[in-house]
Amino acid sequence: MKYLLYIFLFFLGSVSAQNEKYFEQGNTLYNQGKYAEALSRYQAILKTNEHSAELYFNIANAHYKLNHIAPSVYYYEKALALKPNDKDIKNNLSFANNMRVDAIHNLPEVGLSKFVKNFANIMSFDAWAKVSIGLVVLFVLLYLAYYFTYTTGKKRLLFISSTLSIFLAFIALAFTFYNYNLTRQNNPAIVFAQEAQVKSEPNLRSDEAFVLHEGTKVQVLDTVNNWKKIKLSDGKTGWIPNSDIKLLDIFY
Incomplete structure (x- = not known):
């Protein structure tokens, strides 16, 4: 039993050292303007199930530099969930949101x-x-x-x-x-489809309620088969295919 514990601790230490190496390599490549290569290093860390605001922030920055609207918004939101008062994350998220096509106003609360x-x-x-x-x-x-x-x-x-x-x-x-x-x-998701048709009912035969574009944040209200019922910040609701959005899976 003690032998297995030593193996487990050695494995954890090896993974941590490898992740630190990948993170440093990613930062170096990012500073050299090699954003796609930096992104591959950061994503290698994600595969080990490591979660941190710093990692998500760097992934978002790399996506932003590559003009990947939806992934940059997605990972900035993930970083912000872990560090809700971080000014750099908020600032970069606002820049990423400015790249979006959809301009949706928040429904005022009074x-x-x-x-x-x-x-x-x-x-x-x-x-x-x-x-x-x-x-x-x-x-x-x-x-x-x-x-x-x-x-x-x-x-x-x-x-x-x-x-x-x-x-x-x-x-x-x-x-x-x-x-x-x-x-x-609170069950947020980001639209990943370049253009998504939001339907009035959860089927392809129903009328189109409105159209959304990549990077838009929505709230998921319900699921029926391969459809998600979503709500926008302005109060509009509709049904969108599962494949067109990605849940944020925010860690609390």
Whole structure:
């Protein structure tokens, strides 16, 4: 058993060293303007199931230099999912999006729903869950202190504090479930077909709803056989063949 463990650790070390070598070779080739060759080095790392924002970012850059619209947008989006606040990724993604044919405007969110969504997105759903658990623990401690305190002033203060903490715990729990549902509903994909006909129903005989071009980001709502129901950021929906899009498979 120990012998197998040594072999496994040696294998992991070898793969890691090989990937680092490929990454450095890819960077060198990229700086020399040999973008296709650099891309082959980066893709060799992907085959080992290694995922990182830096790797996706470099792959996207190479695709962008080769004028590959859909793959560049796809890998910038993958990099951004791992590093959502990275300014370089956001900047390069905007350049890649400018190469797209389709100009789709976001459906504006207003009022209470916009406020709730923005506030819920301050933290991930697991962070909200940790906050709610912490508040419940605080409630228990404050309530115990309230129970064993006999001074009227302190007892009143502890009662108010414990009540407030459990109230905030329920609010945090509500945001946990709300954010979790938002995460589950987030199923983005990128159009890879140069031109894709979006149908009103999931079959070739149905009417054409609209046309999309490579690099456009969509949300996948449903799947029927070889068709995906998609939604655009402006609210339009339709059905597109599976082969015309590629799911982002974002890692959370």
